[in-house]
Amino acid sequence: xxxxxxxxxxxxxxxxxxxxxxxxxxxxxxxxxxxxxxxxxxxxxxxxxxxxxxxxxxxxxxxxxxxxxxxxxxxxxxxxxxxxxxxxxxxxxxxxxxxxxxxxxxxxxxxxxxxxxxxxxxxxxxxxxxxxxxxxxxxxxxxxxxxxxxxxxxxxxxxxxxxxxxxxxxxxxxxxxxxxxxxxxxxxxxxxxxx
Numbered sequence: 001x002x003x004x005x006x007x008x009x010x011x012x013x014x015x016x017x018x019x020x021x022x023x024x025x026x027x028x029x030x031x032x033x034x035x036x037x038x039x040x041x042x043x044x045x046x047x048x049x050x051x052x053x054x055x056x057x058x059x060x061x062x063x064x065x066x067x068x069x070x071x072x073x074x075x076x077x078x079x080x081x082x083x084x085x086x087x088x089x090x091x092x093x094x095x096x097x098x099x100x101x102x103x104x105x106x107x108x109x110x111x112x113x114x115x116x117x118x119x120x121x122x123x124x125x126x127x128x129x130x131x132x133x134x135x136x137x138x139x140x141x142x143x144x145x146x147x148x149x150x151x152x153x154x155x156x157x158x159x160x161x162x163x164x165x166x167x168x169x170x171x172x173x174x175x176x177x178x179x180x181x182x183x184x185x186x187x188x189x190x191x192x193x194x195x
Contacts (some may be wrong), residue, residue, distance in 0.1 A: 029121050030098040036132025037093050037139075045187035047086050050136075054084045055091055056156035057140065057148045083145035092139050100125075111136050112141035130190040150175035155192070157182040 057082045062072050082088060097118045101111070104123035109131075111120050119138045128134055140148045150178050154161050154175040161178035164170040183189065 002099075005119065022065045029100050030119070030125075030131070030135065033131030033135050034093065034098065037135035038090065040132060040136065040193060041086070041090050041093065041185060043193070046138050047089075047190075049186045049188055051086065052082060052091055053140075053153075053156060054089070054146070057146070057152055058084065060152050061148070088145060089139065092142055092144075093135065096139065096142050098135075110138050112138050112143075115143050115147070117143050130184070133183060133188070134191055136188055137176075137183055150179060153179040 035129070041050070055136075062080075065072060099118060099120060101120040101122050104121070104125075105111075106123035108122035109124050109128040110122055112118070113120070119135070119142070125131070140146050140153055142151075148156075150172050153159075157179050158177035159175075159182050161174040164174065185192075186192070
């Protein structure tokens with residue numbers, strides 16, 4: 001779970017993903033994609049899907065904590081509830097810093113490193129067929145309100161993926177592709193937007 005959360009170019013056709021901008025405007029990297037993501041969030045069906053997905057992801061996290069013998073404090077439950085609103089998710093999309101990766105990986109669209117609140121646009125960003133969808137995807141990984149791993153998200157959405165023994169990054173990549181397909185098929189998907 002210490003692996004980077006990445007959205008990789010998969011081998012399967014029809015996969016999409018993306019990223020966003022720096023500091024909320026001014027033509028920074030990913031600004032157009034950020035605006036596309038924000039426009040999608042105005043769709044009630046998309047936002048309902050986001051909020052249900054957040055609830056499932058927090059439940060996965062809470063169950064993992066409970067499995068260790070610890071409980072979930074009222075303060076944590078309240079923080080999760082506060083982060084699981086349309087306003088909160090929209091704010092994360094609107095304000096999260098998006099920047100070009102310093103050493104971009106050629107086979108990835110975008111990434112969020114563990115415990116980070118910055119989306120990095122990777123080497124394949126310009127070829128991403130659904131940058132707005134990738135921005136939405138990456139926001140679930142932003143530390144602070146969310147910080148979910150790709151495995152958390154795949155589990156929350158019942159998206160099966162292949163675990164590759166001794167290769168945690170490939171396992172992360174597989175989980176990323178699996179749950180991103182659920183995002184693509186949701187009311188937030190690029191093909192579900194009004195033209």
